[in-house]
Amino acid sequence: MRQLYYKQKRRIARLHEYIANSRKDFLHKQSRQITNAYDYIAVEDLNMKAMSQALNFGKSVSDNGWGMFVSFLAYKLHEQGKQLIKTDKWFPSSKTCSDCSNIKQELSLSERVYTCDCGNVLDRDINAAINIRHEAIRLLGLCNA
Secondary structure (H helix, E strand, C coil), rough: CCHHHHHHHHHHHHHHHHHHHHHHHHHHHHHHHHHHHHCCEEEEEEHHHHHHHCCCCHHHCCCCCCHHHHHHHHHHHHHCCCCEEECCCCCCCCCCCCCCECCCCCCCCCCEEEECCCEEEEHHHHHHHHHHHHHHHHHCCCCCC
């Protein structure tokens, strides 16, 4: 009986190792593709551990490999003389209108479409990505206008 237990334990350990290696391979390939295509990469400096605890996302957030992906991006960009820009985790990227810069005070996670009084209607994630890009440009001082 004990032998079966240890045999099964080894099988599960090999499976977990396979999954971890598959994730690392995927993240390495994606980060290489992105670093080869762009000189500047902007990301939100998110605390995934705190998010998983505070927002009841649990394992789905902690198991997605975001921190590993950002570290892969950082070292690959550094090797090529390129730059990773992290926006502040408190920057309201989802709540700010990418057209008029109006900030919505209340925006629940269930609202997937961002609608502003100025008429701007965008997917919430696309709106946030545009705002992160604008913030990165501002942080770099590349904006002439």
